[in-house]
Amino acid sequence: MELNERKMKILQAIIGDYLSTAEPVGSRTISKNYDLGISPATIRNEMSDLEELGFIVQPHTSAGRIPSDKGYRYYVDSLVKLPREDEQPDQFVNKLLASADRIEDLLKNIAKLLAKETNYATLVSTPKYKSSKIKNLQLVGVEDKRVLVVVVTDGNIIKNYMIDLDEGIEQTMLNRITYVLNEHLYGLTLEEINLPLIKNMHQYTDDNQIVISKVLDVIFHTIKSIDDSDVYFSGTTNILKFPEFNDINKALELIDVIEKGDKNQFLVDRAMNDDEHNINIKIGEEIEVEEMIDCSIITTSYHIGGKKVGAIAVIGPKRMDYNKTVHALKCLQTNVEKILNRNSV
Amino acid sequence: MELNERKMKILQAIIGDYLSTAEPVGSRTISKNYDLGISPATIRNEMSDLEELGFIVQPHTSAGRIPSDKGYRYYVDSLVKLPREDEQPDQFVNKLLASADRIEDLLKNIAKLLAKETNYATLVSTPKYKSSKIKNLQLVGVEDKRVLVVVVTDGNIIKNYMIDLDEGIEQTMLNRITYVLNEHLYGLTLEEINLPLIKNMHQYTDDNQIVISKVLDVIFHTIKSIDDSDVYFSGTTNILKFPEFNDINKALELIDVIEKGDKNQFLVDRAMNDDEHNINIKIGEEIEVEEMIDCSIITTSYHIGGKKVGAIAVIGPKRMDYNKTVHALKCLQTNVEKILNRNSV
DNA sequence: GTTAGCACTCATTTCAAGCGAGTGCTAATG
């Protein structure tokens, strides 16, 4: 399967040309624009071989060649091996630092900036909340029978839950419960909280056992029932700008997949598993999603406290700018993790 | 300018037909499909009059007629006068009740459901936060020098701000400050908080004045600097399904207007002013946004504690289903206000 | 092994003809 150097160069030329033009590329184009020192006829022979090997295909008899998935794969793999030319961080990442207050806003901003930077569609999943460690809990009495539960976890993710109680309760009492909750739950993940743990907590308060028992119960069930991670997207309409998606209906189907939860969750989940390399690239059929047969997806994951908790993905046409996108993702990942891990438990 | 009954019926027929087909409608079509008992020739004469009066236009000489903005306006205005046929609440609104916990989620859901229900694009603005009344404040020490400020306002809007202090501070101390803050700020709007008010607060604490002074100062500036209302959108890609927007570039420009903040803020702001009627309809040029010349926008506003605080808008093609959309918006508004005003200050 | 030359393919562009939906006008009609 090893290609000789000339075939390699021709393949690279074909893909390079196709990436920028989106038009099938012919032998004459290559001969003219790429200084390979061989005639169109020779290139034609080589192209015939490359086609037989499955790296390129002809859309129809009298057209030039376009890369097959296998061709893209070869191209991408050889890119990875090459040293990167400009490793200085992208400027766009800096804008993120300003918005680092609420993690949801940060992640939304990541999606938005990355989409703007790359001109592709982006997906960013929020951390798997239930497996992040609790740093702080606070109960706030809002109205007579309504209590706000504030939970701060690793990476400074803040969640609020409004709970309704059967009877009113004083803030001083809530403060005492808050104290006990923090004593017992600090450093645990939400998954690790269980009923025995909660029951056990009662004995450490000498206050009205019945009320506290009820409050703890409600808190426990509320926390347990929260929906886990979410997925933010941005730039989906960028899809429409590429000639390969000028069939609006196909494009809309694709956008649907990206914006609806079911299948994008699948994409994100897989992004978090396929992680031998830091950055993962899937091309066309490799994505295994019917509507995305003409796309490539580049993913990476981010960590909080050493745990892989979320993913960032860029979705573009197969002829996307892999180089630039991979670079942008790398920069982003490093910087986001820096922000998220400033204060880990 | 008063039209006789026959002209009215013909105009209504033309608009009605055009709403469903998006094709210019000719005299024969009307004669056949609408039981007016007159021949195409007569209808042609009437149409000629209607065109002269500016209610309909011909895209080109040998085509049927389509409604002008003036025609739509007449149609919409006469719709309003008509009694609604089915006033029972739309079912889709019920789904909202489930998601009423966080107001941001509620509003996002409104945008999403309304878009799904109507198949148009929707805009929902969040409440003008700064003019809603404070119900509760709470300071939570998260790390040594970081404090989380939780603010709950009218309509149970919850906002979190992480602030950084110069020196560490105990939770017990924070609780005392929290108490004083609530004492003094309950029922005020964020706009009403000013520096003298904050300064004045010191005297009610006998604790370390310098630390408290600093904390209050940071809180004040954080609260003052928060960005006010946001705008959620949904269903923007629905735009692409309408034949009037099959010029992708025009459609993309329109989507940009809806999704980018600058102009949609303008739309929402105006929606909150134009409110003689509960529901406001703007057609084509009336919108005064160049990219929306082919659209209509139907808006309504919602109130918390008697104050108009946010807007809901539906954007569709001029030939949108005004009847259904207005109905959906009305139902939505009533129910949303019910949810938001359950517990007002 | 390389390349010039040539016949061949086929998507795309171009252009004219024809179609048909629709109009406006005129003259006949009840």
Add this chain to the structure above:
DNA sequence: CATTAGCACTCGCTTGAAATGAGTGCTAAC
């Protein structure tokens, strides 16, 4: 006198044939 049948006319759209041209594969010569 309002209504309508009839007809010539307009013009966007469809159709299909021809021309175009980018590109190939093959063969024979270098």
